[in-house]
Amino acid sequence: MAEYLIRNGFVYDPVLGIDGDKKDIAVKDGKIVETTALSKPTEINAAGMTVMAAGVDVHAHVAGPKVCVGRNFRPEDKLFNSTPQAGIKRMEGGFSVPTTLRTGYNYARMGYGFVMEAAMPPLFARHVHEEIRDTPIIDEAALPVFGNNWFVLEYLKNKEIENTAAYIAWLLRVTKGFGIKNVNPGGTEAWGWGMNCETVNDVVPYFEITPAEIIRGLIEANEYLGLPHCMHVHGNSLGEPGNYTVTLDTLKQAEGYTAKNDFGRDTVLHHTHLQFHSYGGTSYSSKGFESKSKEVMDYVNKQDNITFDLGVVTLDETTTMTADGPFEHHLSHMNHLKWANVDVELETAAGVVPFIYNPKSYIAGAQWAVGIELGLYAKDMMKTYITTDHPNAGPFTRYPRVIKWLMSRAAREHMLEKELKYGDSIRNTCYIGEIDRELTLFEIAQMTRAGPAKVLGLSHMFGSLRPGCEGDVAIYPYNPEAIDPSRDPELIERAFSTAQYLIKGGEMVVKEGDIVSNGSKRTFWVDCTTSENPQVQRDISEKFKRYYSVTEANYEVSGHHYVPNPYVIEVDASQ
Amino acid sequence: MATVTLTPKKVPSLRLEADNITPDVFAGKSAAEIAGLHVFTGNTQELLGDYFTVAGSAGATAAETSIVIDGDASRVKYIGMKMSAGDILVKGNADMYVGAWMLGGKITVKGSIDAFAGTGMTGGEIIVDGDAGNYLGAAYRGDWRGMQGGLIRVGGNAGSDIGTFMRGGEIIIGGNTDVHVGTHQEGGRIVVKGDCKSKVGGQMVEGEIIVFGDIEVMMPGFQYRNDVDLEVDGSEATFALYEGDVGERHPKRKGDVVFGKLYLKY
Numbered sequence A: 001m002a003e004y005l006i007r008n009g010f011v012y013d014p015v016l017g018i019d020g021d022k023k024d025i026a027v028k029d030g031k032i033v034e035t036t037a038l039s040k041p042t043e044i045n046a047a048g049m050t051v052m053a054a055g056v057d058v059h060a061h062v063a064g065p066k067v068c069v070g071r072n073f074r075p076e077d078k079l080f081n082s083t084p085q086a087g088i089k090r091m092e093g094g095f096s097v098p099t100t101l102r103t104g105y106n107y108a109r110m111g112y113g114f115v116m117e118a119a120m121p122p123l124f125a126r127h128v129h130e131e132i133r134d135t136p137i138i139d140e141a142a143l144p145v146f147g148n149n150w151f152v153l154e155y156l157k158n159k160e161i162e163n164t165a166a167y168i169a170w171l172l173r174v175t176k177g178f179g180i181k182n183v184n185p186g187g188t189e190a191w192g193w194g195m196n197c198e199t200v201n202d203v204v205p206y207f208e209i210t211p212a213e214i215i216r217g218l219i220e221a222n223e224y225l226g227l228p229h230c231m232h233v234h235g236n237s238l239g240e241p242g243n244y245t246v247t248l249d250t251l252k253q254a255e256g257y258t259a260k261n262d263f264g265r266d267t268v269l270h271h272t273h274l275q276f277h278s279y280g281g282t283s284y285s286s287k288g289f290e291s292k293s294k295e296v297m298d299y300v301n302k303q304d305n306i307t308f309d310l311g312v313v314t315l316d317e318t319t320t321m322t323a324d325g326p327f328e329h330h331l332s333h334m335n336h337l338k339w340a341n342v343d344v345e346l347e348t349a350a351g352v353v354p355f356i357y358n359p360k361s362y363i364a365g366a367q368w369a370v371g372i373e374l375g376l377y378a379k380d381m382m383k384t385y386i387t388t389d390h391p392n393a394g395p396f397t398r399y400p401r402v403i404k405w406l407m408s409r410a411a412r413e414h415m416l417e418k419e420l421k422y423g424d425s426i427r428n429t430c431y432i433g434e435i436d437r438e439l440t441l442f443e444i445a446q447m448t449r450a451g452p453a454k455v456l457g458l459s460h461m462f463g464s465l466r467p468g469c470e471g472d473v474a475i476y477p478y479n480p481e482a483i484d485p486s487r488d489p490e491l492i493e494r495a496f497s498t499a500q501y502l503i504k505g506g507e508m509v510v511k512e513g514d515i516v517s518n519g520s521k522r523t524f525w526v527d528c529t530t531s532e533n534p535q536v537q538r539d540i541s542e543k544f545k546r547y548y549s550v551t552e553a554n555y556e557v558s559g560h561h562y563v564p565n566p567y568v569i570e571v572d573a574s575q
Numbered sequence B: 001m002a003t004v005t006l007t008p009k010k011v012p013s014l015r016l017e018a019d020n021i022t023p024d025v026f027a028g029k030s031a032a033e034i035a036g037l038h039v040f041t042g043n044t045q046e047l048l049g050d051y052f053t054v055a056g057s058a059g060a061t062a063a064e065t066s067i068v069i070d071g072d073a074s075r076v077k078y079i080g081m082k083m084s085a086g087d088i089l090v091k092g093n094a095d096m097y098v099g100a101w102m103l104g105g106k107i108t109v110k111g112s113i114d115a116f117a118g119t120g121m122t123g124g125e126i127i128v129d130g131d132a133g134n135y136l137g138a139a140y141r142g143d144w145r146g147m148q149g150g151l152i153r154v155g156g157n158a159g160s161d162i163g164t165f166m167r168g169g170e171i172i173i174g175g176n177t178d179v180h181v182g183t184h185q186e187g188g189r190i191v192v193k194g195d196c197k198s199k200v201g202g203q204m205v206e207g208e209i210i211v212f213g214d215i216e217v218m219m220p221g222f223q224y225r226n227d228v229d230l231e232v233d234g235s236e237a238t239f240a241l242y243e244g245d246v247g248e249r250h251p252k253r254k255g256d257v258v259f260g261k262l263y264l265k266y
C-alpha cells in the first residue's frame, strides 16, 4: 500500500496535545506511523495548511427508509443541482437529502472519514445497510432505535436489565447495529394511542413505564454490556418552547452512573441535537420565546458523564426526518407542507416534512442562536460535538459554516446585523449577542474528531494522528498564521468545505480538492456476546410468531450482500 | 432591440433540451457564439447550431434581446427557461417547459405548447395562440411553489392540472380545460372562458378560479355563497360565488376565514 509523508502542515491533534505545531505526519499500510517507518513515501507539501485527523460525525441521518422517503417525496431537492458522472466520480444529486453517492463525496470533501447513521429502524436494517454500502469512501455505522421498542418497554417495566441487555445484544447482532439510540423515549409508542410523552414522568399507555425509567434502563443495559458508545438519547418534547426543563430532567437521569467499557469511553449519556431541547418561553414568537442554552449548559458543564451534540439550525430549506413520528406530524400542521410517516411495527415510527428555516422569521434566527450558544457556553469541548442533526436543522454540508460561526464573533455579528431580519429581538431573547468567545482550531478539532471518536468508543482508530490510528488525515487550505477569523470568517468556511487532501484508510481519496477514489468504505458493527438467555430467545420467537409481519429468519441482516466490508467490534458481556 | 433568428434545419431524433434559448444566455453574443451553445438530446451534448441556422445578433442585455424561432419547435424543450427579460417569438409549436421558472420578459407562441409551461414562474408573460398541455403554471414535481406571478394567456384549450399549487399571477384560458384546475391553489387567478371537466379547486386554500362555461362535476368541498357581478378580462357578467375547499385548512385574516373563491357564470 502507498506511503504518504505529509510535510510541514500546522497540525492540530487534541489527543496528542498538538496545537498548530508544524509537524510531519506519516501514513503507511493504512495506518498512521512514525515518520521513521517510511521507506519511499509520496510527499504531500502541507506548508501553510491545517492538518487534522479525518472528521468523525456522531449523529446524522444519511441512510435508510426515512432518508429514502425524503429523497422520494422531494424530487425538488434535486432540481438544478445534479451533476453527471465524471472520471471516477459517479452521478450526484440532492441538497438536503443527497443521494448516497453525493453523501459520501461531500463528507470526503469536508475531510470526514466516519459517520454514524443516528436512527436505524431494526425491521428496516437491511435497507439502512444497503444505503450505507452504496455510500462511498466514509466508514459508517448505525444506531438501532430502542426507546419505543415493545421488548425493551416490557423488560424495563419489570426492571429486567439483564433481559433488556440480552435483547439489545441480539438485536445489534441481527441488525448489524452499533449502539443504543433512544428517540422520544416512550413518546412514539404513546402516539400509537393518540398521546405523547411530554415530560420524563408521563406514563406510556399499556406499558405503564415512564421516559425516565426507559432512559435509566437503557443506560444500565448499555453499561451492563459495556458497549463502545453510550446510550444516545433524543429527549422528549423536542422543539417545544419551554422544553429545557424536560431536557434537564432527561440529563439528570445519568446522575450516579459511571461508564464501564474497554473502549476508553467515560460518559454514559449522549444527548443529541441539544439545540432543539434548550428552549424557554411559551410560544415561537419574539414575545413568547427565549433561549435557555445557558441554563442547560450550566448543568451540563458540571457533569462529567454527559456528552452532547449541537444540532445547529443553518437557515436553509431542508428536510426534517426523525423517529419522533408525533413531532413530524405536529410540524406538518405548523408549516402546511407535505408530510410522510413510516410506521415500523413493534419498533418505531418516523416522520418526514420539508422545512424552511427562514432568516426573515424570528424563530429560525432564535433557533440558530441557541445552537451556537450551546457550543460557546460549553467548557469541555471533548464532550461537545458539531452537528446539524442532518438534515433536520440543516444539511451536514454546512458544518464549515457552523465552524465559522463558532470561530468568529464577527461572523455572528454579521448574521445579527445583516442576515437575520429580527437580529435585535434575537439579541433580547437569546444570549448570542453577549458572548465574546471565539473557538480555536484546537477546540474545533476536539468537537469534530477527537471528541466524537472518544464517545463512540473508537478513539483507538479515529480522531487522532497518533501512530497506530487509522490512516485518516484531512488537510485544509487554512493557514492559521495568515487568516484572522475576526477579519476573514469566509475563509474558514471555504477551507473546511474543501479539504485539499483526504487520506482515508491510507488511501488518497481527495487530491487537490478533487475526489480521485471511491475508497474502501467499511460498515462498523458491534458483536456482543452474552450468556445464554432462554427467556429472551423464547420472547423473540413468540413475538415474531404473534406480531411481526416477517419471520425471525427473514429479519436478520446477513451475508455479504448487505455488509460486504464489515469491521466487527467484539464485546464480551458473558461474564 | 436586437433580434436573433433561429431557423430550424433538422428535426431532432430525440427531444431537444434547449434551456440555452433565452435572452439572458444570448445577450452579448454573436450568431456564431450562439450557434456554439450546447443542447442535449438524451445524454448526448450537441450544439444549437446543429439544429438551427442562427442569424442576427443579440443585444447587450437580455432586455435588449429578441429571439425569433422561425418555424416549428414542437420537439424543442425549455424555451425561455429562467428568462428575466427580453422576448421570444415561436412561429410554430413548442415542446414542454416553455418559460419554466421565468422571471420576466415575454414569450409568444403562434402554435401550441406541450406540458409544464410556466412551471414555478414568478413574472413575465407567456402568450399562446393555440392550445396548452397539462400542468400549465403548476409546480415542479414535489414542489409546493407553482406559478407565483406574471401572466399566461392561452387562446385555445388547456390540458389537465393547470395551476397546481399556484400562488400568484394569472392564467387565462380561451377555451376548455381538462380535469384538475387550481389543485392546492394558494393565490392568483385562473380564468377559463370555456368549460371545465371536474375536480376544479380541489384542496384549494386561497385565490380565485373564474369559469365562464360549465363545470361538468363540481367538487363537494365548495359551498354557494351569493351572486356577484364581475368584470373579467374585458367582459362583464353575473357569477355564482362558491367558496372552498372546505375540507382544507384556511388562514384567517382580520378575524375572517379566507377561502378559495370559485366564480361560475350564469
Ligand SMILES: [Zn+2]
Pocket: A059, A060, A061, A118, A272, A273, A322, A389, A392
Ligand atoms: Zn437525529
